[in-house]
Amino acid sequence: xxxxxxxxxxxxxxxxxxxxxxxxxxxxxxxxxxxxxxxxxxxxxxxxxxxxxxxxxxxxxxxxxxxxxxxxxxxxxxxxxxxxxxxxxxxxxxxxxxxxxxxxxxxxxxxxxxxxxxxxxxxxxxxxxxxxxxxxxxxxxxxxxxxxxxxxxxxxxxxxxxxxxxxxxxxxxxxxxxxxxxxxxxxxxxxxxxxxxxxxxxxxxxxxxxxxxxxxxxxxxxxxxxxxxxxxxxxxxxxxxxxxxxxxxxxxxxxxxxxxxxxxxxxxxxxxxxxxxxxxxxxxxxxxxxxxxxxxxxxxxxx
Numbered sequence: 001x002x003x004x005x006x007x008x009x010x011x012x013x014x015x016x017x018x019x020x021x022x023x024x025x026x027x028x029x030x031x032x033x034x035x036x037x038x039x040x041x042x043x044x045x046x047x048x049x050x051x052x053x054x055x056x057x058x059x060x061x062x063x064x065x066x067x068x069x070x071x072x073x074x075x076x077x078x079x080x081x082x083x084x085x086x087x088x089x090x091x092x093x094x095x096x097x098x099x100x101x102x103x104x105x106x107x108x109x110x111x112x113x114x115x116x117x118x119x120x121x122x123x124x125x126x127x128x129x130x131x132x133x134x135x136x137x138x139x140x141x142x143x144x145x146x147x148x149x150x151x152x153x154x155x156x157x158x159x160x161x162x163x164x165x166x167x168x169x170x171x172x173x174x175x176x177x178x179x180x181x182x183x184x185x186x187x188x189x190x191x192x193x194x195x196x197x198x199x200x201x202x203x204x205x206x207x208x209x210x211x212x213x214x215x216x217x218x219x220x221x222x223x224x225x226x227x228x229x230x231x232x233x234x235x236x237x238x239x240x241x242x243x244x245x246x247x248x249x250x251x252x253x254x255x256x257x258x259x260x261x262x263x264x265x266x267x268x269x270x271x272x273x274x275x276x277x278x279x280x281x282x283x284x285x286x287x288x289x290x291x292x293x294x295x296x297x298x299x300x301x302x303x
Contacts, residue, residue: 059148147178162210173200244294
């Protein structure tokens with residue numbers, strides 16, 4: 001550990017940091033410095049990790065080919081790696097909850113080592129994923145990441161209550177939508193997010209029991225999606241060809257447009273949505289209504 005230094009405060013690192021530094025060195029990396037980060041004064045290690053031992057966490061979102069391509073181009077242009085990844089060590093492997101695109105870019109550029117901030121507490125990886133700002137998530141990315149974390153938590157300790165992980169999962173409806181995206185990668189989750197975001201809450205049950213309820217909610221959403229697809233197809237046959245048609249039908253069928261204070265349960269809201277979609281009369285709408293609603297929606301987003 002010749003390169004291993006301590007914080008400028010002069011405090012002695014805890015045993016866990018000393019052991020982590022030794023493990024990094026034995027893995028073929030180099031522990032460079034231990035320090036206390038400035039917010040909570042937790043001990044971290046700055047190190048060079050061997051690339052062949054660095055992996056993405058198994059539950060995070062997939063790589064974006066476009067973002068990865070751009071990152072490789074930038075690294076080539078700069079001819080240097082400027083932003084360390086974050087990593088936690090488990091059984092000789094270093095998992096990065098923040099930095100997977102940088103990891104993949106460095107791998108493509110045949111780097112043997114990668115700079116990293118190594119955190120001794122593996123549990124922090126879940127919290128970092130919840131706060132990940134490396135690349136803006138779209139709804140599909142976020143929902144898939146959350147359902148993967150959910151499955152990992154359920155496998156580790158199925159008796160823990162779903163609500164206990166509210167910070168990590170961030171929004172309850174990401175779990176329900178994640179189940180749908182796993183089943184139907186091209187699922188239009190954005191059409192259902194406004195409704196679910198208001199009524200889909202965290203469940204005060206152990207994860208296994210909560211997941212059964214989640215599956216039921218996802219089944220309701222799937223049936224609603226099937227009805228919505230059928231209505232859009234019928235609408236196009238009637239000449240209602242507009243990219244906002246699906247959102248228009250959802251807005252007209254949303255049972256919460258009149259519910260301001262006392263919101264229904266998620267199950268009740270989805271049941272009302274299904275009933276509205278089953279009874280939706282395409283003959284009562286025209287192209288002008290859809291066009292006007294799309295313009296209003298676009299103006300709202302711009303504001």
